Each structure stands twice: as structure tokens, then as C-alpha cells.
Amino acid sequence: MTRTPVNVTVTGAAGQIGYALLFRIASGHLLGPDVPVNLRLLEIPQGLKAAEGTAMELDDCAFPLLRGIEITDDANKAFDGANVALLVGARPRTKGMERGDLLSANGGIFKPQGKAINDNAADDIKVLVVGNPANTNALIAQAAAPDVPAERFTAMTRLDHNRAISQLAAKTGAAVSDIKKLTIWGNHSATQYPDIFHAEIAGKNAAELVDDEAWLADTFIPTVAKRGAAIIEARGASSAASAANAAIDHVHTWVNGTAAGDWTSMGIPSDGSYGVPEGIISSFPVTTENGTYEIVQGLDINEFSRARIDASVKELTEERDAVRELGLI
Numbered sequence: 001m002t003r004t005p006v007n008v009t010v011t012g013a014a015g016q017i018g019y020a021l022l023f024r025i026a027s028g029h030l031l032g033p034d035v036p037v038n039l040r041l042l043e044i045p046q047g048l049k050a051a052e053g054t055a056m057e058l059d060d061c062a063f064p065l066l067r068g069i070e071i072t073d074d075a076n077k078a079f080d081g082a083n084v085a086l087l088v089g090a091r092p093r094t095k096g097m098e099r100g101d102l103l104s105a106n107g108g109i110f111k112p113q114g115k116a117i118n119d120n121a122a123d124d125i126k127v128l129v130v131g132n133p134a135n136t137n138a139l140i141a142q143a144a145a146p147d148v149p150a151e152r153f154t155a156m157t158r159l160d161h162n163r164a165i166s167q168l169a170a171k172t173g174a175a176v177s178d179i180k181k182l183t184i185w186g187n188h189s190a191t192q193y194p195d196i197f198h199a200e201i202a203g204k205n206a207a208e209l210v211d212d213e214a215w216l217a218d219t220f221i222p223t224v225a226k227r228g229a230a231i232i233e234a235r236g237a238s239s240a241a242s243a244a245n246a247a248i249d250h251v252h253t254w255v256n257g258t259a260a261g262d263w264t265s266m267g268i269p270s271d272g273s274y275g276v277p278e279g280i281i282s283s284f285p286v287t288t289e290n291g292t293y294e295i296v297q298g299l300d301i302n303e304f305s306r307a308r309i310d311a312s313v314k315e316l317t318e319e320r321d322a323v324r325e326l327g328l329i
């Protein structure tokens, strides 16, 4: 049976994450090995030529699942009929830029893109925001799309999730595949909280196995939370392949489901669970099934975790208040 191709829109397609992402979407890693895709690439005018070059290379791969590529600088065209949207293009913080300037510059990108999604995307649209500050950019886009169910707007904390699994595997000597139920709470920023208190390593509680609160507080959490900065320091450029990989993981899990006995981390609009104010886009432990997700409920949050979740959530509410004051939501 021939399946209808899924329309996947990628913004910032000519950037470094775009370059690491598009080939994996076209080869079937985003949605599955039997799902054909149409790619829609959105760039600013200065990025169009490079996007065309990437499209030439995509053609040269002769991917059987890739049914078409469109390149545009018009958001309404890029999101027309989109089923999946990966919002990667963003305004990076430059020297001397205050946080308000950064939020306002990104508001100028994510508000019109949210509206274009609202007006043009397919009814089943799923949005992942990668461009930083990812959680608040997702909130801006979501607020500009009142006709789209809010839960379709998500922000990427899967890279943090994967980084935390890798660090925990290195500490304990466990295989990555033996680590389950790890959680990233809060913001994709240095305040994020990677939580191993409910995580399991080959079925045993990870925090009990590690049994080293000083390592948790002084090594594990800061290493995961500041990994992005460490990559920039080492590579001279920010994470690209690992960020693209996490974007693939995020959407693949959302569409195809979490494994039994495991969960993942996604930045999603809070429903008030775990005392996180309703509406802000914060990372939670979630299970996914049939293209929908649910927050894992009933976890016991100890004092160590509570203080850290609250600190990251406070930062998110401050970012929300700042974009509200700027008239962006």
C-alpha cells in the first residue's frame, strides 16, 4: 500500500542543525522506514541559496522516502499542510544582548511562525521548537496559534535527557540501553534539573545504586546542565549533530510511542502537574502512545528535587512574564 507522504517543515534549514537533521528525516529516521516525506525548508532570504545547496545534496542521496523538497522564505507557504514542524531557526544571543533583547528578537520570529502554523498547517500538526530559548519560543508560537490545541507545541529537552543518560552510564558502567525512566524537569537552560531518583539501571533504582549525593549535586547536574556551553568551548560551535539527533528522537518517540516500562522528557504546556504553573512550557516525564503524550503522574518528589524543579520553573515563569510584558503572548 502506498502511504500519503507526511509534510515536514524545517525552519533554519540552512543552519548547522538543519544540515545534520534533513538527511535523517529524508532517510526515514524521523517517522519510520515506511513513511514517505515531503520536506518544506523555511529560511530567511540570506539562507535560501545555502538551503538550495542542501536540497541538491538531498537529491543526490536518491532517498526512496523523499517525495519532494520545497524551499521558501514565506512562512505561510512553508507551513501549508504541515503535519510536523521543526522550528530550529532562531536569533542567537550576541555580545552585549540583554535577555529582554533576545526574547524580543525571537518573538519577532516565533510569533509570526505560530500564526502561520495556525492559519496553514494540517489539523494533526505537531510542533517541536529547538531554537533557543526553546521553551519560551514554544510558548510564543503556541500563544499565536489559538486554533491549534496547545499540547501540539513542544520544546526540546531530549538532548538534555540523552546527555544525562550518557553521563549516568559512564558513572555506573551500565549500558545506555539499561537506563530507563530518567527525567529532565524545567527549562532547557542551566537551571534544568536532570532527576535520577526515579530512574532505573537494569531494573534497580539509579539513585540508590549511585548512592552519592555530592556527585549528583556537584558533578552530574552541572555537567548535564552546562554541556551545551562545554561543547561550544570545545568545538568552537554549538551542538549540532547531537541536537539534530535529539530532535529526531523527540518526534520519533512522540509519533511512535515510548517503550513499555520507560518514559522520556519533553517540554510541554503544563497542566499544573507537580506544582508547575499551568500554561508554561516546562519539561516533564511523559509517556507517548498513538501520537499523544501524557505526563507520568504520582512520582514522589523529595526535597532535593523539589528545590531544583522550583528554581527552573521560576526561571520559566520569569521568561513568561517578560514576553507577556513585551506583548509577545
Ligand SMILES: NC(=O)C1=CN([C@@H]2O[C@H](COP(=O)(O)OP(=O)(O)OC[C@H]3O[C@@H](n4cnc5c(N)ncnc54)[C@H](O)[C@@H]3O)[C@@H](O)[C@H]2O)C=CC1
Pocket: 011, 012, 013, 014, 015, 016, 017, 018, 042, 043, 044, 046, 047, 088, 089, 090, 091, 092, 109, 129, 130, 131, 132, 133, 134, 156, 157, 159, 160, 188, 238, 239, 240, 243
Ligand atoms: N533545544 C536544544 O537542545 C538546542 C537548541 N539549539 C538552538 O538551535 C538553534 C539553531 O542552531 P544552529 O542550527 O546551530 O544555528 P545556525 O545559526 O547554524 O542556523 C540557524 C539558521 O536559522 C536561520 N534563521 C534565522 N531566522 C530565521 C527565520 N526567521 N526563519 C527561518 N530561518 C531562520 C538562519 O539563517 C540559519 O541558517 C539555536 O537557537 C541554538 O541555540 C542548539 C542546540 C540544542
Ligand SMILES: O=C([O-])CC(=O)C(=O)O
Pocket: 132, 159, 227, 228, 229, 231, 238, 239
Ligand atoms: O546554547 C546553545 O546554542 C546550545 C544548546 O542549547 C545546547 O547545546 O544545549
